[in-house]
Amino acid sequence: MAKRISVVVSQGPSKNPVKRKLEEDIVAALLFENGIDVTVVPNLYDIKPDSTGMLALKSISGNMIVCSWLFERAAHWVLDRNDISGQVGKILLQDAYEEEEGNEFAEEDLENAPPELKSTVVSQREITNRKIYCLDLKASTRADDFIAEAKRIQRANLVQVVSLNDVISGGAMQRLDTPTKDTAITKDGSGIEGLATSGLDIGPATVKRIENSQGRRWYPVIDYSRCTNCMECIDFCLFGVYGVDRIDTILVEQPDNCRKGCPACSRVCPENAIMFPQHKTPAIAGSAEGNASMKIDLSQLFGGPADGKSAEEIAAIERDEQLLIAGRDAVGMQGLERRHSVTTAAAPKDDLDKLLDQLDDFE
Amino acid sequence: MQHHIFMMGEFEAVFPDDRQYHRNHMWSQRRSTGEERFGFTAYAVRLLQDVYFLDWSIDAPVAITAGQEIGAIESKKAESSLYAAVSGNLTQFNESLMDDPSAINVDKYETGWLFEMDVSLPTDSTRPLDVEGYLELLIGVWEKTQRTIKGQANE
Numbered sequence: 065m066a067k068r069i070s071v072v073v074s075q076g077p078s079k080n081p082v083k084r085k086l087e088e089d090i091v092a093a094l095l096f097e098n099g100i101d102v103t104v105v106p107n108l109y110d111i112k113p114d115s116t117g118m119l120a121l122k123s124i125s126g127n128m129i130v131c132s133w134l135f136e137r138a139a140h141w142v143l144d145r146n147d148i149s150g151q152v153g154k155i156l157l158q159d160a161y162e163e164e165e166g167n168e169f170a171e172e173d174l175e176n177a178p179p180e181l182k183s184t185v186v187s188q189r190e191i192t193n194r195k196i197y198c199l200d201l202k203a204s205t206r207a208d209d210f211i212a213e214a215k216r217i218q219r220a221n222l223v224q225v226v227s228l229n230d231v232i233s234g235g236a237m238q239r240l241d242t243p244t245k246d247t248a249i250t251k252d253g254s255g256i257e258g259l260a261t262s263g264l265d266i267g268p269a270t271v272k273r274i275e276n277s278q279g280r281r282w283y284p285v286i287d288y289s290r291c292t293n294c295m296e297c298i299d300f301c302l303f304g305v306y307g308v309d310r311i312d313t314i315l316v317e318q319p320d321n322c323r324k325g326c327p328a329c330s331r332v333c334p335e336n337a338i339m340f341p342q343h344k345t346p347a348i349a350g351s352a353e354g355n356a357s358m359k360i361d362l363s364q365l366f367g368g369p370a371d372g373k374s375a376e377e378i379a380a381i382e383r384d385e386q387l388l389i390a391g392r393d394a395v396g397m398q399g400l401e402r403r404h405s406v407t408t409a410a411a412p413k414d415d416l417d418k419l420l421d422q423l424d425d426f427e
Numbered sequence: 428m429q430h431h432i433f434m435m436g437e438f439e440a441v442f443p444d445d446r447q448y449h450r451n452h453m454w455s456q457r458r459s460t461g462e463e464r465f466g467f468t469a470y471a472v473r474l475l476q477d478v479y480f481l482d483w484s485i486d487a488p489v490a491i492t493a494g495q496e497i498g499a500i501e502s503k504k505a506e507s508s509l510y511a512a513v514s515g516n517l518t519q520f521n522e523s524l525m526d527d528p529s530a531i532n533v534d535k536y537e538t539g540w541l542f543e544m545d546v547s548l549p550t551d552s553t554r555p556l557d558v559e560g561y562l563e564l565l566i567g568v569w570e571k572t573q574r575t576i577k578g579q580a581n582e
Contacts, residue, residue: 078480078501079527100465111500280482325484325496342482344499344508362474362507365568369494389489 068099068266069125069218074132074139075303076201077280077342085135089207090131091271097211100219104273108132109341110281110367117274118146127153127221129197129214139198141285145316152289153197157213159205182335185288185313195221199305227405246423250347282330282342283319285350290337297338299399300379302387304330323386376400386405398407431558433470433565440469440559440565443536448561449512455555456538458543462518467531468541470565474572475502481528483509487542488518493553513553514547 073091073109076083087104091331094102104122108130111117121143132139158404160295197217199210284297284305294315298306305331330338339350373381376397384394433440446456448466452471454484455463467475472518483498491497498509502547522543522563532541549555 066489077482079529080479080501080503082480260536282484324486325498344506359501360505362505365452365474365572365575366471366507367510368496368508385495389485421490 067126067222068101069214069221070101070103070126070128071214072108072121072128072130072132073104074134075104075106076109076133077110078133083201083203086201086205086207090210093207093211093216095269095271097215097218097269100214100269102269104275105273106277106398109134109285110278112278112281113146114277116276120169120272121148121275124148127197128197129199129216129217129374131199131201131210133201134198135202135285135339135342135346135350135352136198136200138285138339139200140196141287141339141350142266142341143196143198144288146286150192150194150195150196153195153217155197155199155213155244156216157199170226182377185291185293187295188293189288197349215322246270280342281292281320281369282324282340283322284316285328285339285341286316287313287337287339287350290335291333292337294335295335296332300332300383301329302383302392302395303390319358323389326382326386328382328386331375331379331382431562433562433569435473435569438473440473442469442558442561444558446536447555448558448564449553449555451510451512453512453541455544455546460543461545462543463515463546464540464543465512466495467535467559468503469535472532472535474576475500477503478528478531481518481524481531481541483542483548485517487520488500488516491515491517491544493550497565509519513544513549513555515544515548517542519543521563542574554576 071094073087091102091409092102094100101124103124105111105117105121111121130139130143134142136152136155143149158165199213201210204210238366293312296312298314303321305316305318305322305324307315309315327340327343327345330336330340330343330348336347339348341349343349380395380397380400384396387394428443428445430556431442431444442454445455448468449462449465451473452464452468454468455465458464462527464581469513472478478500480501481498482500486549488549492514493511496508497517500507500509524539524541529531533539
């Protein structure tokens with residue numbers, strides 16, 4: 065057996081038949097490909113750490129493609145929290161929204177930006193060789209696009225392996241065995257060269273389905289490539305969701321202590337590192353940029369309040385709501401007042417400001 | 428029981444007079460248990476069309492206040508946050524909608540109910556309307572509703 069790649073398809077919680085069909089079309093089309101192992105699991109975010117779904121994902125070794133209805137960042141860091149970690153695999157399949165003119169500039173600005181001076185948690189971590197490619201199923205309505213991207217990734221991985229083979233000796237290649245266990249060397253000793261010439265013809269696809277849905281969950285997900293370990297979240301949250309590990313790195317210690325529907329800590333995070341993947345606001349759900357919905361928002365007609373509050377004020381209100389529901393006393397802007405005046409004076413425009421500016425342009 | 432009709436363009440939205448109506452386009456009806464059962468009116472369901480996903484952001488039982496955000500809904504054409512029409516104690520959600528919310532479309536006034544509440548005494552702004560009062564409200568909001576939809580659809 066030569067090198068294969070695993071593709072995980074995470075089913076969304078919505079009954080939207082269009083979404084269901086896209087998931088199944090992708091699975092069906094992947095089965096016509098070679099060298100692909102498909103695993104279908106319930107919504108990645110809802111899977112509990114000790115469930116069969118998560119154990120199946122943990123048992124996958126080597127590079128992996130994960131198709132889910134979560135934003136790329138959200139999917140990556142949900143997996144990371146479950147000890148399924150790796151480098152962020154570069155995705156070329158772009159969201160229709162991001163391809164629009166005007167948004168390209170934002171992307172360029174990011175790439176040309178001076179190197180980040182802040183020390184993030186991930187910059188102090190050891191990174192494994194393994195790559196995890198998180199594909200957002202919202203990026204296209206066509207299964208073909210995802211199949212093409214999966215095949216591109218599969219090919220890219222093969223090419224990479226071959227080039228390694230050219231420059232390093234067999235002895236050195238052994239190092240790649242850890243921690244991914246499935247890098248370049250085939251178990252039966254068949255050569256990498258043979259693999260290269262045979263292209264993708266490395267055995268038919270397989271599929272495994274895990275369908276034990278255990279209900280919906282709600283908890284924060286930390287993006288450690290943004291988190292600076294500043295501890296604002298652990299100070300803000302009064303429900304004991306956050307903790308620190310043995311080397312004092314912040315982590316979501318008690319996810320199920322989190323108050324359903326409350327995204328307040330993500331609003332106070334100075335680095336926008338905290339995501340709630342099921343929140344309706346793309347910036348909170350882990351969108352790289354504002355990702356406008358194509359659907360009509362009826363909230364104002366269905367009794368929604370008019371906005372106009374700062375993120376800190378909204379966070380304080382949301383926290384108070386949860387404290388009152390839990391039978392505790394509201395604390396208002398406690399711990400946020402000073403911060404608020406500082407951030408509004410000095411903070412550069414963030415993604416939300418950009419999004420609002422774009423909305424203004426519509427008018 | 429009588430049925431009242433409001434024309435949303437060509438569409439006949441039907442409202443039975445055996446229940447009360449709220450400004451956020453929910454109906455409520457007193458149960459024999461003393462609790463009020465809530466659901467979407469024909470007006471709301473027509474705006475939403477096929478409902479795909481319903482998600483509550485709170486767990487029952489829980490005390491809620493009028494105007495509080497309690498969940499979200501996604502349909503073929505639209506999405507919306509959901510808000511409490513009145514204050515009180517929300518005692519249970521209609522769990523059968525969590526796996527399949529389609530009852531909201533096919534049977535909005537009966538099996539498609541959303542949740543039940545012990546309702547607190549209403550204030551002026553949260554006092555429910557009878558069906559005639561609700562129809563008057565609809566005449567007033569129909570134009571704004573069309574503007575909202577057309578405005579967003581043209582973006």
